[in-house]
Amino acid sequence: MNSPTPDDSTTGLGTALAAPLQPRPRRTLLQRWRGAWRRWSLWTALVGLVVSMLATLVWLAGRYEESQVQTQLERDAADAVVDIRVSLSRTLQNLQALHANDPGELAWEVGAADLLRNHRELIRIEWRDTSLRVRDHQQSPYRPLAWDRRLRESGQSDAAIACANARRLSSPAYSSSYFQPHGDGLGSEMMDLCLPLTTGGKVTGFVVATFSLREILLNLVAPNLTRRQEASFIEPDGTRLAVLGAARKGSRMFTSQHLLDMPGSTLVLRMDTWHAAPSLFPNVLTALVTAMSIALVTVMAVLVRDNRRRLRAERDLADALAFRKAMEDSLVTGLRARDLQGRITYVNPAFCAMVGFSAAELLGQSVTAPYWPPELVDEYRARQAVRLSGGEVPPREGFESVFMRKDGTRFPVLIIEAPLINAQGQHTGWMSAFLDISEQRRIEELSRASQERLQATARLATVGEMASLLSHELNQPLAAISSYATGSINLLEPASSTAAADAGDTASAPTTTAAPSAHDVEGVRMALTQIARQAERAGKVIKSVHDFVRRRDQARESLPAQQLLDAILPLVSLQARKLRVRVQTHVESGLPPVLCDRTMVEQVLLNLARNAMQAMDHPDIHQRVLDIRVLKTATGQRTGWIKFTVTDLGTGIDSDVAAKLFTPFYTTRSEGMGLGLSMCRTVIEQHGGFLGFAANEPRGTVFTFTLPVATPPAQSP
Known part of the structure; x- marks a missing residue:
């Protein structure tokens, strides 16, 4: 089959398809608009329905949970009142048993002390006669207080009023609450219970027991309190007498009040609790919420999957960037990236610390870097131009250069450059690594100086060794020369004197050999003297060199x-x-x-x-x-x-x-x-x-x- 020619495509096929294709773009745009409107309307309706259902469920759940919290609080308050009544009744029975069988004062004190130890809400127990005078008393060992006896025995005291009611009713009676100061400047609310003692239908005395309202809350109500509840005794007008419980927690407060009716006195027990907005739907609505959640998950499965993929990719990218950043920050090698125009696009902290400039001062620099020495700017510009044009490939082992810190000091660096390739394989710039080699140069210079010093020392030691060898080898010849010269002088002196004597005695006699003249003898003596002097001088020179060599011990x-x-x-x-x-x-x-x-x-x-x-x-x-x-x-x-x-x-x-x-x-x-x-x-x-x-x-x-x-x-x- 032959491929169509350009003429076929423009005349035959193009003419056949030109008419039908003209109205298609408009219909396609309209269809797209209608499809988009339908999708958005459905999504809007779905979102509105879901939001309304969720709002209704949340409101219903909140109302249901509020009712549950209030009901539970009412139940707790009622249980607390019952517990208090039962405990007070049990205490009243113990007080009645205290006077059974007409005990003596010692037995009464022992029984009262035991009762105070077992009931922490009791503060004081008094045994009074019919005129309300205190015969004996015992105090709680847990909270000893200083009591004014005259005030306690007065007819206007709360205990006296309670005992008057008890005498009238012939049954135990409670007093109203009153404030009892402590010795430390504080105080607490107290309440007295007066129990009449009768013998044969006749009142023979009274037992007065003093209760602490706060201790009643602490010992009788606190074990059943939760961390979000607060219990308190209040008067009918709302005045708080004693409070026990946690500080306020939550955004909403629920209150329940129950009347504690006692003979002769009436208290109100109030319980408060703080509760946040409903955090979980009640079990009644679990099925509806589950069904709606399944529907939402089904509708948005594709979006969730796509979102997870995107989040995973972003997380992997963030981890890779964090890993690379940690590596770059931990390097002691300076890194610098430049684009194809020579602008600095990246520097790591090591490079900034090396040159003394911040990253903000270096990024974007292209024409002249601030760390270039002024005397080398032209050379560096020419080298950068050649590098960016691609005309020179940097050596793999790097090359040395000189940079300038911000304070003006110069330091040598080793530069290793490589092309910067992006993910698409395109060359986008150059990545350079910098090593500060000033310390290396300093060590090399110290090594060189040390080597030169050791070499010089070796040469000096060699000279000393040679001097020692010379002094050892030349001392004997020089000593022989000195001995021969001295002997020659000694031999010449007797011959000279004998020849002179003979010449004086036989001045007129003929001689067969000519005697040396006085001038010749003097010349020989002078020459031999110089030989001895020079030999001695040479020995002194060699000895001085030898001593110089041995003088090294002083260092x-x-x-x-x-x-x-x-x-x-x-x-x-x-x-x-x-x-x-x-x-x-x-x-x-x-x-x-x-x-x-x-x-x-x-x-x-x-x-x-x-x-x-x-x-x-x-x-x-x-x-x-x-x-x-x-x-x-x-x-x-x-x-x-x-x-x-x-x-x-x-x-x-x-x-x-x-x-x-x-x-x-x-x-x-x-x-x-x-x-x-x-x-x-x-x-x-x-x-x-x-x-x-x-x-x-x-x-x-x-x-x-x-x-x-x-x-x-x-x-x-």
Whole structure:
């Protein structure tokens, strides 16, 4: 089948479909509008119906729950009144039993005290005669109060009024409540019960029991109170006499009042409760709510599922962003992102701390960054232009540059850049990582200076060694020259005097040999004298050089062994990385400091470590470990020696080489001078120590030397 040509599509098919397609957009728009209106009307009706049903259910549930709460409160108040009446009746029976069988005062006191201990609502029990005078009394051990006896026995007291009612009624009577002050400045509401004592129908006395209204609430009502209820005694006019219960909780208050009618007195028990709006629907409406919930879940299942997917995606994205943010904030490496126009779009806290500028000051900068040094702005602009144009690919190992902090200080940085690719695979900018290498540069400079110092020290030590060797080798020839010159002078002096005497005695006699002239003799004497003088001078020069070399003992100081190792470890580590040697050190704890020349001992350690690493530089040796240890000797406490060991896993030392190992100028390497180990032994011996070596098991060599322990200064008594 051939594909249609452009002419076919524009003339044949296009003409056939042009007429029917013209009115379709308008009908489609109208249909869409009608469909949208129908959907929205249905949704609106559904939402309105659901809202009205929910509002009705909530209102009905609230009314139902209010009625339930009020009914329960009325029931609780009625139960509390019944409990109080039963308890008061039981107390009244106990008071009547107190006077059974006509007890004596001692038995009455014992019974009253026992009754007060068992009933905390009782405060005081009095035994009065017919004239209302107090014969005996007992007070509660839980709340002792100071009572005014004259006021209690007066005819106008509440107890007297209650006893008058009891005499008239021939039955127990209660007084109205009254306020009884305490000794601490407070007080409480009290109520008296008067019980007449009769014998043969005749009143023989009274028993007056005093109740605390608050203790009645606390002991008789409180055990049945909930945390949202409050109980109180009030008077008929609403005055509160005693209150017990929790503070107000909730938004709505319910109240119930019940009358506590007692002979001679009347109290009102009021119970309040606070309750919030209904939090759960009652069981009566559970079926309707469940059915409506199922309908809503069915209608909105698709929306809920879509919403869950969206929320899950947002949560995953938020977790990823939080994880990335935590990683970026924890980095010590500075990060910076730029778009294709060179504008800074992101910086992390490490970069801001590195340059001293805040993120607000850096974001959006494009032409000139504030952390560029002014003298390097043109160079950095040119480099940035080349980078953004794509004409230069940054090296993977990074490149060094110089930045400027906000305070104007310059510092070197290592920059590593990579293209910034978005989720669609498009190149949107550049991501750069920055490392502040100023500390690294400082350490390298210190290492270089230390290496130069150690090299200079090594050269000085070599010169000293050579001076010592020269002084040893040249002293004997010079001494012989001096002896020969002195002998020549001694031989010339007698011959000269004899020749002169003979010349004077035989002045006229002929001689066969010509005697040396006085001028010649004087010249020979002068020459021989100069030989002796110059030989003596050479000996003095060599001795002064030798003394200068031995004068190094004066530079000794007290140092910890760890400090000596720390000084050479940077140089040792550089060569160890080059030779792939693993360096391990160990300093025994509690070591005293050593007394040594810091520079010379550091050179000894450095020479031994280098020799050990070079001994392992062999293709057949795969395990290359340099072990440096500092240990105590047998007497290495406050006085004695500290032992240093340098161990390698090299090929070891042959017996013929070991015999000449410390010989000056003897070496097994073509580039060596043969003075290193000789110098090391000289330095250690100048400190009074010993330098030696032994074979290491299973392979390698162990060099050992000792240094004296620094003697602590004597303390004044």
